Amino acid sequence: MIQTDFMVRLRERGYPGRWVQNVFNEIKYTVERPNALKPSARKNADEGPELHVLKLTHNPVWDDLDLSPIWRELEETWSDLGTGYPNFRFMASFKKPPALGDRLNTNNRNTLNTYHESIVTPV
Structure with a gap:
């Protein structure tokens, strides 16, 4: 199954x-899929509350x-500050934190680039 x-x-x-x-x-x-497959018109700014997304790096504490x-x-x-309007919608979006391997690969790439730049002689 695709979900699994x-x-x-x-x-x-x-x-x-x-x-x-x-x-x-x-x-x-069973409820979401049929609705997700229906074409929908874009909402106007006057229709419904605006969605605000808080982008966070995932932390198991959350x-x-x-x-x-x-x-x-x-x-x-x-x-209270007059910067919003009633019925704001909020959502948290979590991204995967960088793994140690990701950080090591980035560091290795930067080290190799620096090394290659140091040994290349201008022609």
Whole structure:
């Protein structure tokens, strides 16, 4: 099944198993899939609340953290300051933290580039 393959790939890329399982459990494929396949017109600015995305690097501490109080506080603060409007929608988007291998590969590439630049003689 495609869902299982996708979950396995996420795990192989370093995403925590419990977190991946929690995310997949939130999705109701029998309800979401037919709606996702329907063509939809773009929403106008007047239709519905604007979505604000908080981009974060994943940290296992956040797996069991309820972010809704933070969203409420943001909404209230923006409302008080006059910079927002009612019914803001907020969402957290998590990216995978860099693995040690990623950092070593970047460091090795930079070291090799510096070395090659030092030994190349202008012609």
